[in-house]
Amino acid sequence: MEEQLLYKKLSSIENEITVLKSIILSRYKHKPRDGKVVSFRGIAKSSLSERELDEAIEEAKHSLFPHKRFGD
Numbered sequence: 079m080e081e082q083l084l085y086k087k088l089s090s091i092e093n094e095i096t097v098l099k100s101i102i103l104s105r106y107k108h109k110p111r112d113g114k115v116v117s118f119r120g121i122a123k124s125s126l127s128e129r130e131l132d133e134a135i136e137e138a139k140h141s142l143f144p145h146k147r148f149g150d
Contacts, residue, residue: 122131139146 119131119135122134126134
């Protein structure tokens with residue numbers, strides 16, 4: 079009996095997640111986009127030194143593309 083209650087509760091939670099997911103996705107689809115280009119380098123310069131920023135960018139490149147060689 080307890081197992082049936084667990085499955086019923088799990089099913090209810092799964093349904094709630096599905097509904098929330100559809101609400102979030104529908105709002106995202108209808109969100110107006112202004113098409114502005116944002117410079118992440120410009121944003122990051124306000125909180126990092128140029129050296130720290132360059133190191134972080136290189137680390138991200140190597141993390142995303144581990145087999146590709148960059149201008150090291």
